[in-house]
Amino acid sequence: MGIVGQLALGARLARRGLRGGMRSLRIVLACLALGVAAIAAVGTLRAGIQAGLLADGARILGGDVEVRGGARPLPAELRQWAAARAPTSPPSPPCGPCWSRRAASGCWWS
Known part of the structure; x- marks a missing residue:
């Protein structure tokens, strides 16, 4: 089947699909428009979040x-040098099997 035959088949199937009326075509077009709008909204939201994090990321995080x-x-x-320049948070305890022994012995982070 050549390209002309494929186009004829496509036209025949489209005419058969429209035999029931334009109502089904409207539903398909509405679903298509809703999908495109959802994809555009997600893209816009992602771009806005990325721009906000780039502008104020250090302050936010x-x-x-x-x-x-x-x-x-x-x-x-x-x-002392760090505390003199800005508020500092307490150090995080290290991870690993020995931290519970050190914390129990009164190490500097306990």
């Missing part, structure tokens, strides 16, 4: 600087 010291506590000079 907090934390401009993170210092990692490994398993050892940070030096007192570094903690």
